[in-house]
Amino acid sequence: MSDQKTGLSRRRFLGAGSLIALSSPLATAATISGGTGTPWTADEASPPPKIDPLQWEFFTPKERVIVDALVETLIPADELSPSGKEAGCTLFIDRQMAGRFGQGSRLYMNGPYGASPLASQGRQSPLTPAEEFRRGLTAFNNFCIKEYKKAFNELTEDAREAALHLLEAGKIVLLGEVSSKDFFKTLLARTMEGFFADPVYGGNRDMVGWKMIGYPGAKYDYLDWIERHNETYPHPPVSIYGYTPES
Amino acid sequence: MNTEIKKLPKKDIAIVGLGWAGSIMAIELAKTGLDVIAFERGPWRDTADDFNVGYVQDELRYVVQQELMITAAEDTYTFRNASHQTALPIREYGSFLLGTGLGGSGAHWSGLTWRYNPTDFELRSHLTRRYGEKAIPDDLLIKDWGITYDELEPYYTKFERMAGIGGKGGVINGKVQEGGNPFEGNRSEDFPLPPMKMTFAAKLFAESARKIGMKPFPTPSANASGVYTNTYGVTMAPCTYCGYCSRCGCANYSKSTPQTNIIPALMRYSNFTAQVQSEVLHVVMDESGKVATGVVYIDASGQRYEQPADLVILTAFTIPNVRLLFASGIGEPYDPKTGKGLIGKNYAYQTNSSIQLFFEDKNFNPFISGGGVGQGVDEYNGDNFDHNGLGFFGGACIMSNVTSGWPITNRMTPPGTPKWGREWKKATKQHYLSTTVVRTQGSSYPTRSNYLDLDPTYKDRHGRSMMRLTFDFPENDLKMSAYVTNKALDVAKAMGASQTVMHVPQGPYNIVPFQSTHNTGGAIMGESPTDSVVNKYLQSWDVPNLFVIGGSAFPQNAGYNPTATVGALAYWAADAIVKQYLKQPGPLVQA
Numbered sequence: 001m002s003d004q005k006t007g008l009s010r011r012r013f014l015g016a017g018s019l020i021a022l023s024s025p026l027a028t029a030a031t032i033s034g035g036t037g038t039p040w041t042a043d044e045a046s047p048p049p050k051i052d053p054l055q056w057e058f059f060t061p062k063e064r065v066i067v068d069a070l071v072e073t074l075i076p077a078d079e080l081s082p083s084g085k086e087a088g089c090t091l092f093i094d095r096q097m098a099g100r101f102g103q104g105s106r107l108y109m110n111g112p113y114g115a116s117p118l119a120s121q122g123r124q125s126p127l128t129p130a131e132e133f134r135r136g137l138t139a140f141n142n143f144c145i146k147e148y149k150k151a152f153n154e155l156t157e158d159a160r161e162a163a164l165h166l167l168e169a170g171k172i173v174l175l176g177e178v179s180s181k182d183f184f185k186t187l188l189a190r191t192m193e194g195f196f197a198d199p200v201y202g203g204n205r206d207m208v209g210w211k212m213i214g215y216p217g218a219k220y221d222y223l224d225w226i227e228r229h230n231e232t233y234p235h236p237p238v239s240i241y242g243y244t245p246e247s
Numbered sequence: 248m249n250t251e252i253k254k255l256p257k258k259d260i261a262i263v264g265l266g267w268a269g270s271i272m273a274i275e276l277a278k279t280g281l282d283v284i285a286f287e288r289g290p291w292r293d294t295a296d297d298f299n300v301g302y303v304q305d306e307l308r309y310v311v312q313q314e315l316m317i318t319a320a321e322d323t324y325t326f327r328n329a330s331h332q333t334a335l336p337i338r339e340y341g342s343f344l345l346g347t348g349l350g351g352s353g354a355h356w357s358g359l360t361w362r363y364n365p366t367d368f369e370l371r372s373h374l375t376r377r378y379g380e381k382a383i384p385d386d387l388l389i390k391d392w393g394i395t396y397d398e399l400e401p402y403y404t405k406f407e408r409m410a411g412i413g414g415k416g417g418v419i420n421g422k423v424q425e426g427g428n429p430f431e432g433n434r435s436e437d438f439p440l441p442p443m444k445m446t447f448a449a450k451l452f453a454e455s456a457r458k459i460g461m462k463p464f465p466t467p468s469a470n471a472s473g474v475y476t477n478t479y480g481v482t483m484a485p486c487t488y489c490g491y492c493s494r495c496g497c498a499n500y501s502k503s504t505p506q507t508n509i510i511p512a513l514m515r516y517s518n519f520t521a522q523v524q525s526e527v528l529h530v531v532m533d534e535s536g537k538v539a540t541g542v543v544y545i546d547a548s549g550q551r552y553e554q555p556a557d558l559v560i561l562t563a564f565t566i567p568n569v570r571l572l573f574a575s576g577i578g579e580p581y582d583p584k585t586g587k588g589l590i591g592k593n594y595a596y597q598t599n600s601s602i603q604l605f606f607e608d609k610n611f612n613p614f615i616s617g618g619g620v621g622q623g624v625d626e627y628n629g630d631n632f633d634h635n636g637l638g639f640f641g642g643a644c645i646m647s648n649v650t651s652g653w654p655i656t657n658r659m660t661p662p663g664t665p666k667w668g669r670e671w672k673k674a675t676k677q678h679y680l681s682t683t684v685v686r687t688q689g690s691s692y693p694t695r696s697n698y699l700d701l702d703p704t705y706k707d708r709h710g711r712s713m714m715r716l717t718f719d720f721p722e723n724d725l726k727m728s729a730y731v732t733n734k735a736l737d738v739a740k741a742m743g744a745s746q747t748v749m750h751v752p753q754g755p756y757n758i759v760p761f762q763s764t765h766n767t768g769g770a771i772m773g774e775s776p777t778d779s780v781v782n783k784y785l786q787s788w789d790v791p792n793l794f795v796i797g798g799s800a801f802p803q804n805a806g807y808n809p810t811a812t813v814g815a816l817a818y819w820a821a822d823a824i825v826k827q828y829l830k831q832p833g834p835l836v837q838a
Contacts, residue, residue, distance in 0.1 A: 029524040029546030030291065034277070035517030038293055038510060045299040048308055074667040080676055101312060107338050108319035112704065114335040120328055120757040121335045161668065168666070188667060196654040197307035212672070213679035215614055215654045218304040220498065221487040222615040229447035230610050232680075240302045 048240065051202050053091055057098035058130065064090060066141050069153035071191045073160040081212040082205075084191055092194030092203030093133075102130030127177065129186065136183030139174035140167060199239045210237040252543060252551045258282045258520075261542050261556035263527045263571065264563035266351025267810060268796040268817040270505035270513065271409075272560050274479065275821035277516040279829065284554060285519070286544055288526035289317070289348030293506050298496030306653045309495045315355045316340060316494075317347040324566060325702040328719040328755045330583055336705055336713065342757065343764040344494065345564055349523065350505040352564060352764055353810070357493035357618025357650055358469035358502050360412045361807035362403050362815075364629040365396035365432040370803065373630060374640060387640070387723060388593055388693040390802035393774040393783040396432045399815050402822070404435055406814035407467075410503035411475035411483045413440035413619070414467035428464045430625040443472045443486065443620050448611045448683040452647030453622040455741035461624040466648055468619025469503040469810075479512035490651035492618030502618065525552075528709055530559050530575040530793060539575075539793045545709060557832075558792050558824070562817070565798040569699050569769035570714045578770075578780055578789055581698050583717075589780050591699035593768035594716070595804045598643070598689035598724040600732040600751045603659050604744035606681045613683065614652030621648030624738070627731045628806045629690065639726035643689030643806040645735040654679070661746055685739045689728050691767070691804040694721045699769045720754045728752050765809050767801035775838070782836040784823040785816060791834045796820055 032039050059067060071084030071093075081087070096102055109126070117124040125132060144152045144163055152160060166172050168188075170181040194203030196210070198218060204210065210217050217237035225233060259281035262269050273285045292298075292315075308314050318340075325334035346352035366373040370389045374382055383389065406412075416437040417427030424437075442465030445453075453463035470486035477483065486501040500507050513519055524547040531541045531553060541555035561568045572578055572590050581592035623646040625631055634640055651657065659682040660674040702715040732751050739747045773779025776788035785800055787793040796817050798809050805812075827835055 029522070029548065032291060032514075032521040032523065033517065034514045034519035034521075036514070038514045039291065040293045040295045042295075044296050045301070046297070047299065047302040048305060075672065076669055078669055078672065080672050104320075106312070106318035106320055106340075108323045108336050109338070110336075110705075114333060117335050118328065118332065118755070120755045120759075121326060122337065122341060122757075122759040123339045124335055125338075164667075191667075193307060193311060193655050196658075197311075198305055200305075201307055210654060213654060213658070213676055215652060215679070218302070220300055220304055220489040220491075222489065223485070223487050225612070225615050226444045226446065226488045229450060231612075232610055233612050233615070240305060 048198070048200050050200060050241065051091070051095050053202060056094055058094045058102065059090070063134070063137060064094075065153045066137060066151065067093060069160065070187060071194065073157065073164055074188060074191045075195055081208045084195055086205065087195050087208050088203040088205040089191050089194030092197065092201050093190045095202050096190060096193070097130040097133055102128060102133070104128035125182070132178055132183065133186060133190070135176035136174060136178040136187070139176045139178060140172070140183060143172050143174065200241055207237045207239060249549050250551065252553050254553045255555070257541070257555040258284045259556065260284070260558045260560065261554055262286065262560045262562055263542060264351060264561070264567070265349050265505065265521060266346065266562065266564065267353035267505055267814050269351070269562035270353070270509040271814060271817040272562055272796065272821055273519060274509055274513040274516070275818070275825065277513060277519040279825060280518055283519050284556070285521050286525050286527050286542070287349055287521060287523045289524070291521070291523045292349040292354060292496065293510070294496065294498065294500055298498045300498035303495060303498040304489055304491050306655050309491070310653055311655055313340065313344055313494060315346060315348065315496060316344045321347070322707060324714045324716050325705050326716045326718070326758050328717070329696060330717050334702055334715045334717070337758055341759040342762050343766055344761065345566075345764065349510065349521070354496055354504045354506060355494050356469070356810055359619050359648065359808040360407065360410065360467045360469045360811045362432060363396070363805045363807055363812050364430065364631070366630045367805040368392045368394060368396050368399070377630065378634065383640070384723070386694050387721070388695065389640070390593070390771070390773060390778070392802055393772050393779065394819070399819055400432065400435060402815040402818040403811060405478070405818045406811055408439050409478045410469050410508055410814070411440055411471045411477055412438050412467055412469055412503070413443050413472035414438040415442050415465050417464060426464060428623070428625050429462050430628065430631045438467065440472045440475055443468050443470060443617065444488070445622065446611065446616050446620055446649065447609070448613075448649055449620065449622040449647045451742050452685065452738060455743075456622070456624050456738045459737055459741050461626055461738065463622045463624050466619060466621040466623045466646060468617065470617040470619045471501045471503070477508055479509060481508055481511050483507060486617050488615050488617050488620070490614050490616045490653070493650055527563070527571065528574060528711065530571060530577065532575060532577070532790070536576070537790055539790050560794045560796060562796045565766040565769060566699065566714055566716070568795050568797050568799040572770055572780070572795070573701055573714070574711055577787065577793070580700055583695050583698055586695065589771070589778070591769050593693040593771045593802055594697050594699050594718060595691040595693045595767045595801070596718065597763040597765040597804055598691050598720060598728045598752060599687065599762055600689070600728050600735070600749070601684050601686040602732065602735055602739045602750070603748040604683050604685060604739050604742060605661055605678060605746040605748075606743070607745050608681070610680045611649070611683045612652070612680060613649050613657065616650050616652070618650045620650065621646050623648070627734045637726070637730060639723045639730065641690035641692055641724065641727045641806065643687035643728065643731040645685065645687050645731065645738060647683065647685055649684050652679075662748055685735050687728065687731050687735050688806055688808070689724065689731060690806040692721060692723055693768060693803050697721070719756045720752055725752060725754055765798070765804060767798040767804040767809065770795045770799040771802045772800040773802065782834070784835045785820040786828070786835050788838055792832060794820055794824065
């Protein structure tokens with residue numbers, strides 16, 4: 001039994017401070033016979049891989065400054081929190097786009113693509129999320145250059161907000177098979193994920209998103225608190241590794 | 248594609264899918280000493296390796312990116328609202344999320360563990376008796392199940408005792424119990440565990456419902472309210488209210504799942520084998536078309552095998568069960584034009600609504616909760632209220648059941664709040680802790696135009712036609728939801744919210760936003776082969792050595808989460824197989 005179990009490849013759950021390879025577990029069939037208990041192995045698990053914040057895997061330097069400007073306009077710095085840029089949303093989106101999410105590994109990507117899908121039928125784009133993001137980013141920035149004679153990141157805060165409002169409302173025709181509304185939707189969704197996901201993914205640096213709203217993070221035991229009603233939970237948040245990438 | 252099929256030595260029993268139904272079947276049949284093999288298309292998953300307490304509280308990975316779920320890349324369906332439209336593939340799952348891997352959807356469920364009402368099982372007879380012969384519109388295909396609540400009651404009890412369900416019995420041996428659900432069917436005994444500790448929101452809901460004359464009760468929960476050793480000798484640890492139940496694996500051995508409550512005991516049987524990362528493609532039939540001789544499966548390397556078996560049991564979740572019948576050529580596919588055929592008929596879902604409650608002065612700490620934690624009222628569920636003159640049948644449970652405070656997906660702000668920028672930040676901070684939700688979970692009744700069949704265009708990764716889902720909310724169910732949500736609003740207002748915002752389904756049904764993984768029907772149970780696919784023991788009318796267990800057997804869905812009913816039916820069918828079928832293989836009900 002036990003040697004067959006090795007087909008279920010796993011990464012060891014290493015402690016805080018170590019980097020883990022990005023490879024995904026191999027999908028291998030296994031025959032697990034009864035009579036010898038459950039086939040788990042001590043010290044094996046598959047925690048989320050830590051990212052190296054010093055490397056960029058998807059965005060070019062030029063794209064990075066545009067995304068920085070986008071995420072700090074969507075989540076501006078104020079007394080409530082640092083900005084989306086300072087929180088690491090750009091790094092988060094970079095890793096998402098470079099990884100399995102960006103490649104659309106969960107999506108059904110085969111044709112044929114319907115000519116006029118119903119809104120109720122959901123996503124019907126032949127583009128991967130990474131392709132969609134890159135094309136949308138380029139097209140939106142080109143719109144800014146055409147309309148305002150400046151790249152998005154060179155615009156004033158007011159002008160950035162105005163351009164984003166147009167994008168959100170679908171009032172811009174983007175080139176490159178990406179709709180204005182769809183690009184805005186993914187931009188906003190990824191930015192919010194970057195601000196509120198566990199810091200292990202590169203965003204939410206120092207758990208600033210969680211601190212802003214009072215979410216205590218990756219805790220698992222609130223037994224002492226479940227019946228303390230209408231009280232403010234006093235403890236600071238924790239992250240999965242107790243770890244935030246250095247900027 | 249490698250299409251050579253290697254034939255394996257015969258087993259006595261082949262089970263397809265290792266979720267709740269498959270695990271229950273496997274252990275109950277392994278007890279007989281027969282050789283049992285169970286197939287699971289996804290990986291082996293256990294708490295220690297896969298739901299590690301060091302990292303399981305990860306919203307991005309499990310809630311947003313749905314790591315425990317089947318991906319559309321692996322297996323998907325086409326979808327449309329109505330049969331005159333062209334169905335397109337679900338390219339990204341949203342409305343429902345099917346599990347994969349050991350435990351199936353039983354690994355990622357939230358844990359609300361209801362029994363259906365007695366009248367739910369005899370719905371057509373009951374409504375006809377109460378409202379008259381002509382009361383049920385022609386388009387509503389609601390049916391009796393062919394089994395009564397009283398017949399199923401011992402098996403509900405068995406499931407609850409296995410799963411360590413916590414709650415407060417409402418009716419025990421004919422006596423209504425203060426603090427329980429007075430509308431529930433009679434119980435032979437109370438829940439094995441007491442109710443869970445309550446959140447502030449649930450407590451406020453219960454007090455307010457009581458004030459306006461309703462009878463609130465703790466929702467029955469599969470998140471253990473204390474230490475519990477179950478009927479297989481497996482021990483659960485008390486829930487710590489971390490809020491990572493739904494879509495997640497429990498790191499704490501607190502949420503009942505196949506891997507926590509059954510697998511450790513099942514794996515002691517040397518006559519049991521789990522074959523994982525191996526997807527069954529179809530049931531093999533003999534020349535007569537009346538006897539199943541085994542299954543063909545494909546493993547992760549693409550190699551196909553034939554596993555002969557004397558008895559085949561499908562426990563692969565609703566839509567996959569129906570697909571296996573299609574792929575095996577068993578039964579006649581339903582045709583909505585003629586009304587003929589039964590496979591794929593009576594597909595139903597769940598009709599849900601919610602009300603957001605914004606407060607100025609409350610702190611709900613929404614992150615302290617659990618999937619089954621909450622309070623509910625059942626005054627407007629099923630036929631617990633008079634439907635005369637209402638223009639619909641069915642109903643919904645009204646609940647305070649906020650199961651988590653996930654910050655990516657649960658940041659409520661009042662309508663009109665910008666989605667980004669300074670105003671968004673202010674509103675998000677102001678409302679995150681002080682907002683709660685009252686929701687309704689409503690019945691879904693089948694119609695002629697909602698069904699499952701095969702898509703003419705799209706193929707799955709194994710070259711089989713994709714399943715096609717044609718579904719929209721029936722008028723009946725939209726009316727029901729609007730009516731019951733207004734009743735829920737009465738409770739919401741009594742809770743003292745400064746602002747309430749209703750979200751009622753409007754149609755067309757949209758495949759994008761998550762609603763519920765409570766898909767039902769397509770291979771329904773009943774009293775006669777003329778209008779059901781399986782008999783009251785979940786045995787195929789056409790192929791007596793084939794059983795089809797799961798939500799696929801529900802003739803319609805009730806205003807409750809379906810898991811306990813799936814589990815009870817699995818125990819009921821297992822009992823019939825052990826006590827009747829194995830002694831004398833053949834039809835358990837004469838057609």
